[in-house]
Amino acid sequence: MKKNILIGLTAFLLMISCKDNKDVLNSLADYNNSMMQKGYHFGDKLTLPKEVTEIAENISISFGDSETSNLVIDPKLFTLGDNEITFNVKTKSGETLNQDATINVFAKNPEKNISYEIVAEYPHDPNNFLEGFLLEGNTVYESDGLKDSSKLIKYTLGGKTPIIEEKQAADIFSEGCAIVGDKIYQLTYQNRVGFIYDKNTFKKISEFPLSNELREGWGLTYDGKNLVATDGSKNLFFLDVNDPLKVVRTVAVAGNKEAYDQLNELEYHDGFIYSNIWFKPIILKIDPKTGEVVGKFDFTKITDENIKNNKDHVLNGIAFKGDNMLITGKNWSKIYEISIK
Known part of the structure; x- marks a missing residue:
């Protein structure tokens, strides 16, 4: 009898303990x-x-x-x-x-909502599924994606006809690109490889494997010392320009009230990194030392005009023309020059 009472009491206490723990x-x-x-x-x-x-x-x-x-x-x-x-x-x-x-x-300081004005528009080939976008002088360098149609092209701002075009193998899905001296570095989406081209001739110089620290290849820029890449996460990956397989450091990005992921196309300008967010009509201005978002552009109106009935035609192109910003997107028919206020 006493044994049954002890068993019952133990079970009761265990039940109470489980409830308390829950x-x-x-x-x-x-x-x-x-x-x-x-x-x-x-x-x-x-x-x-x-x-x-x-x-x-x-x-x-x-x-x-x-x-x-x-x-x-x-x-x-x-x-x-x-x-x-x-x-x-x-x-x-x-x-x-x-x-x-x-x-x-989150970052301690609130990011600034950056105002702007459209000061010029240029044509852009709407057949180009844009991934990487660069401007040097008056020359545009563009990396276009999708399997069976990926390519690297060069053309003059204001025109659409390529000066040089390098089509890539059918299984390649090209992504972001960056200029380093006389070379163009280009990422691929899920092929786990990057390419290095001669900037003037588009002759392929070499290839490099993608670091396992990056889950995919998305955006790419150059800060004067390192390549900076994104992989669709919240991170900026700083790569050794002489050995892009090597990740020098990783910086996570967040604003004052919002955590960001799906960082995509990148551009380095005047000490800051600018990044768009995949499927969002915004561009972030990021302090590369801390990852804090210090400013944000809202391009909802421009994006809505270009998406039309295809949700994949997202904002996806950042370059600088002096202190003005150039933006465009996947299969957009225009490039917009923005004066930052």
Whole structure:
């Protein structure tokens, strides 16, 4: 009889404990969900719910194979944007509870909404599924994508007829490109390879493999020291120009109230990196040292005029003509020159 009572009491206490543990984890999940939009900044301390802290002997955060008991948003551990982590709560009764969470870290300073004026329009071949877009002097260099139609072309701004055109193999899907001296570097989407061409003749000089740190090849620019690439994530990848397989450093990007991913076409100008976001009518102005978005252009009206009935015809081209910006997109019939106010 006593044995049955003990078994029943143990089961009852276990049931209460399981319920309490579930309540603790639900409280932790609710807290994290409430903070995802508000986000954190570097240096902020995580203030967890009392339902968690009251029963905890120790609380730690796991980042893959790493773990810390420091509940401060430390830039040595966190990046801007979304951070996938696990809370580990060791209770005073000796149990360990785990709760997966996403911690968004935002830039401390609000980005500026940058105003502009359209000062000129130029023709653009609407057959070109644009991926990379460069201007040097009055010459446009353009990388166009899609399998069976990828190519690298050069033409004069104001015209559409190529001066030189280099068509690529049918299985190649070309992406962003960048000029470095007398060379053009070009990425491919999922072919895991990049090309280096002679800028003047478009003769292919060599190829290079894509680093495994990049899941795909998207945008590409040159900051005067390193190639800078995107792969559709929140990251800017700085590549060794002499060995593009080598990632020198990685910088995550976020604004003051928004985490960005799908960073796409890039342009480096006057100390900043400009990036469009795939399927969004905006261009970000990014501090390459920190990844903070310091400014944002809204090109909704221009984009709407060019998308028409095809959602794939997105904004996807950034170049600079002096201090003015040139923008265009996939299969757009125009290039727009923008005066920045």
